Amino acid sequence: MSFDFFLPCPRGLEAPLAAELAEIAAQHLDGAAFTAGAQVPGGVHFRGGWAAGMAANLHSRLASRVLLKIAQRPYRSEQDIYALALEQRWEQWFSAHETLRVDVTAIKSPLRSLEFTTLRVKDAICDRLREKSGARPSIDTAMPDVRVFAFLTATDCTLYLDTSGDPLFKRGWRLDKGAAPLRENLAAGILRLTGWQAGTPLYDPMCGSGTFLAEAAQVALNIAPGVERRFGFEKLKQFEARSWQALKGAALEAKNAARSSRADLQIFGSDISGDMLEKARANFERAGLPAIALKQLDARDMAPPSSAPGILVANPPYGERIEVRGRNARGELREGRGNRDDDGFRRVQEEAPDSEFFQLLGNALKQRFTGWHAFILTSDRKLPGQLRLRESTKTPLFNGALECRLFRFDLIAGSVRQRPQGETPAA
Numbered sequence: 001m002s003f004d005f006f007l008p009c010p011r012g013l014e015a016p017l018a019a020e021l022a023e024i025a026a027q028h029l030d031g032a033a034f035t036a037g038a039q040v041p042g043g044v045h046f047r048g049g050w051a052a053g054m055a056a057n058l059h060s061r062l063a064s065r066v067l068l069k070i071a072q073r074p075y076r077s078e079q080d081i082y083a084l085a086l087e088q089r090w091e092q093w094f095s096a097h098e099t100l101r102v103d104v105t106a107i108k109s110p111l112r113s114l115e116f117t118t119l120r121v122k123d124a125i126c127d128r129l130r131e132k133s134g135a136r137p138s139i140d141t142a143m144p145d146v147r148v149f150a151f152l153t154a155t156d157c158t159l160y161l162d163t164s165g166d167p168l169f170k171r172g173w174r175l176d177k178g179a180a181p182l183r184e185n186l187a188a189g190i191l192r193l194t195g196w197q198a199g200t201p202l203y204d205p206m207c208g209s210g211t212f213l214a215e216a217a218q219v220a221l222n223i224a225p226g227v228e229r230r231f232g233f234e235k236l237k238q239f240e241a242r243s244w245q246a247l248k249g250a251a252l253e254a255k256n257a258a259r260s261s262r263a264d265l266q267i268f269g270s271d272i273s274g275d276m277l278e279k280a281r282a283n284f285e286r287a288g289l290p291a292i293a294l295k296q297l298d299a300r301d302m303a304p305p306s307s308a309p310g311i312l313v314a315n316p317p318y319g320e321r322i323e324v325r326g327r328n329a330r331g332e333l334r335e336g337r338g339n340r341d342d343d344g345f346r347r348v349q350e351e352a353p354d355s356e357f358f359q360l361l362g363n364a365l366k367q368r369f370t371g372w373h374a375f376i377l378t379s380d381r382k383l384p385g386q387l388r389l390r391e392s393t394k395t396p397l398f399n400g401a402l403e404c405r406l407f408r409f410d411l412i413a414g415s416v417r418q419r420p421q422g423e424t425p426a427a
């Protein structure tokens with residue numbers, strides 16, 4: 001039996017997600033049904049059996065969820081949506097003993113209240129289950145057993161049953177977050193966009209809690225991103241325990257092999273904050289990763305951590321969200337808006353923090369990282385100008401609701417493309 005699945009992802013990652021899904025099908029589905037579908041803004045469709053849905057949950061590093069399409073129909077009113085939800089055979093999927101949560105998202109819907117629409121979908125599912133089994137499920141918005149998503153366009157309503165449970169960027173091992181961590185699936189998507197391959201040196205000079213590094217190490221060691229967690233589909237009636245055990249068993253075996261691996265991962269990180277590095281170390285340990293080389297260092301003093309050139313990737317502090325730290329040009333440490341870290345390190349705000357910091361960071365890249373390719377994610381479009389470097393490409397990406405660019409700088413010997421001071425970057 002085949003189903004239509006939709007995998008939402010951070011906007012900008014649709015093409016890499018489609019490529020990842022094709023790889024998952026080739027590597028883990030053993031010829032089981034899988035047909036690639038359309039890429040749409042914010043996600044990718046595919047058609048396949050239960051095994052494909054389970055494998056996507058277990059192995060996708062880029063998807064936010066795996067949603068199973070239940071029904072789709074044009075609508076005009078909340079009543080049309082209630083009728084659509086009431087017709088569906090929810091009793092085939094879950095019973096009234098499971099707790100339920102309904103979410104509605106919409107683009108250009110003519111309906112006035114999404115809250116009211118959410119209530120109507122919930123009512124329809126509860127009415128259906130009461131009619132079929134005599135009992136209504138309870139609602140639990142915090143930790144539901146089952147989630148239903150309704151997606152409204154200007155004309156159509158699509159109902160999805162969630163097979164993931166917690167969103168997939170929750171890998172199940174992270175406790176220490178740090179100040180502004182990237183979501184794991186965005187970090188994994190950026191790694192794919194850089195073209196980084198296991199074995200090539202990878203360096204994050206502002207690694208914070210280590211999201212890029214942990215994702216890269218899991219790729220290098222072939223550790224499935226979902227091997228440490230549970231999924232929504234485990235609570236559904238259609239759950240195929242036997243094929244799930246086979247899929248998960250293979251993933252656990254790969255993870256155990258990784259634990260004893262002595263491979264030189266060539267993955268390196270540094271950060272100015274020792275406190276952040278402690279968080280990163282704790283995260284790597286919880287994720288079952290071998291030690292990753294970390295150093296406490298101001299990024300302006302960075303140097304290549306490997307003899308061969310590689311990929312540098314970072315999301316530096318920007319704007320109000322998190323401050324650049326360190327001494328200013330006169331060597332002064334100034335108290336910033338923040339507080340002392342646990343290790344006594346002072347959060348500081350420089351007088352002209354960003355421009356001075358990024359100019360010196362650009363100098364470090366130009367002078368010391370010949371042959372490297374640097375990828376920097378930021379919401380600040382002026383970054384190349386501040387670094388005094390000309391980008392080779394810029395890829396729009398969304399970090400949650402924040403519109404960002406992934407700038408690529410090719411630091412090729414003798415041809416580092418410098419941006420003249422004062423030149424305004426194109427949008």
Ligand SMILES: C[S@@+](CC[C@H](N)C(=O)[O-])C[C@H]1O[C@@H](n2cnc3c(N)ncnc32)[C@H](O)[C@@H]1O
Nearest residue numbers: 181182206207208209211272298299324325326
């Ligand atoms: C936006 S966070 C990076 C988050 C990281 N990608 C993660 O997933 O946790 C920016 C990081 O830059 C670090 N930072 C700030 N100023 C720095 C400097 N001068 N040199 C090196 N790191 C710095 C902060 O300590 C923080 O960890």
